[in-house]
Amino acid sequence: MPKTSSTRCCGSSPRNLSGVRDIDFVKGHGTENDFVVLPDLDGTLDLTASRVRALCDRNRGLGADGVLRVVKGAAVEDAPSDVDPDGWFMDYRNADGSIAEMCGNGLRLFAAYLVDAGLAERGEFVVGTRSGPRPVKTHEDGSVTLHMGPARVFGRSHATVSGEGFPGVAIDVGNPHLACLIDSDPADLDLTVPPGHDPVLFPHGVNVELFRRKGPDAIQMRVHERGVGETRSCGTGTVAAVAAMLHLANQPTGASYVDVLGGRVRVEITEDGSTLTGPAVLVARGRLDRRWWDSAS
Numbered sequence: 509m510p511k512t513s514s515t516r517c518c519g520s521s522p523r524n525l526s527g528v529r530d531i532d533f534v535k536g537h538g539t540e541n542d543f544v545v546l547p548d549l550d551g552t553l554d555l556t557a558s559r560v561r562a563l564c565d566r567n568r569g570l571g572a573d574g575v576l577r578v579v580k581g582a583a584v585e586d587a588p589s590d591v592d593p594d595g596w597f598m599d600y601r602n603a604d605g606s607i608a609e610m611c612g613n614g615l616r617l618f619a620a621y622l623v624d625a626g627l628a629e630r631g632e633f634v635v636g637t638r639s640g641p642r643p644v645k646t647h648e649d650g651s652v653t654l655h656m657g658p659a660r661v662f663g664r665s666h667a668t669v670s671g672e673g674f675p676g677v678a679i680d681v682g683n684p685h686l687a688c689l690i691d692s693d694p695a696d697l698d699l700t701v702p703p704g705h706d707p708v709l710f711p712h713g714v715n716v717e718l719f720r721r722k723g724p725d726a727i728q729m730r731v732h733e734r735g736v737g738e739t740r741s742c743g744t745g746t747v748a749a750v751a752a753m754l755h756l757a758n759q760p761t762g763a764s765y766v767d768v769l770g771g772r773v774r775v776e777i778t779e780d781g782s783t784l785t786g787p788a789v790l791v792a793r794g795r796l797d798r799r800w801w802d803s804a805s
């Protein structure tokens with residue numbers, strides 16, 4: 509029996525002292541890639557880029573790598589045509605206010621939120637994203653498996669870090685990645701500055717992964733995300749890294765654990781596409797002060 513939406517955070521919040529309704533939020537993370545979840549069940553929230561930047565700011569806002577607006581597909585103007593208009597849609601925004609097509613860690617958290625809020629039943633369901641409908645499965649232990657679609661190789665290029673060039677594979681996982689297999693320890697890299705990349709191959713920017721093999725069934729990875737900076741994990745990036753590793757080894761399919769700064773996920777590349785399994789953690793529920801929200805417009 510699913511919980512009703514009123515049991516959790518997505519009913520109308522009480523009015524504040526000024527008589528206006530505050531705005532519900534949930535904070536959570538997937539392998540420490542952290543997000544503010546904003547339930548917008550009737551599609552009325554005006555989520556401007558400026559408000560996203562304020563929310564994600566770790567000093568003047570809540571602090572996060574991104575924002576996940578929970579909304580019906582019908583309310584999203586740029587939703588792909590194969591997304592169910594009556595289904596839940598993950599409207600993902602990067603911390604700098606930009607829109608991205610897909611977010612793997614965010615989608616695990618989004619799925620966990622839907623179940624927790626009684627908006628979906630535990631088990632298998634489909635979530636709409638800007639890279640299309642994504643089947644998800646929530647597990648008893650709190651982990652979530654995502655069907656991520658194909659990881660498509662579209663070229664070779666270089667990332668430049670501290671003046672050094674690292675060859676990599678360009679991979680489309682709904683969003684663009686440059687996954688570079690390196691010999692050295694990723695922990696030694698300085699990712700405080702965005703890695704240089706080829707703007708012709710990546711006209712809309714790119715997420716850069718630097719990874720090395722760590723035993724027979726694991727890789728170690730760091731990532732610099734487009735629109736965010738270095739994060740402690742990137743779900744689509746882990747899929748890109750495993751796809752790149754297999755591509756370089758001329759293996760069409762395979763699987764690997766991926767160790768990121770914030771934990772471990774498992775990626776499988778199959779004939780049909782790819783899956784990503786990892787944790788999703790709901791940390792807190794609260795309310796944004798409406799006056800703060802209005803001032804951040």
Ligand SMILES: N[C@@H](CCC[C@H](N)C(=O)O)C(=O)O
Nearest residue numbers: 608611612613683742743744
């Ligand atoms: N952290 C995400 C990816 C978020 C989008 C990315 N920064 C982009 O701009 O493409 C993940 O877990 O996949």
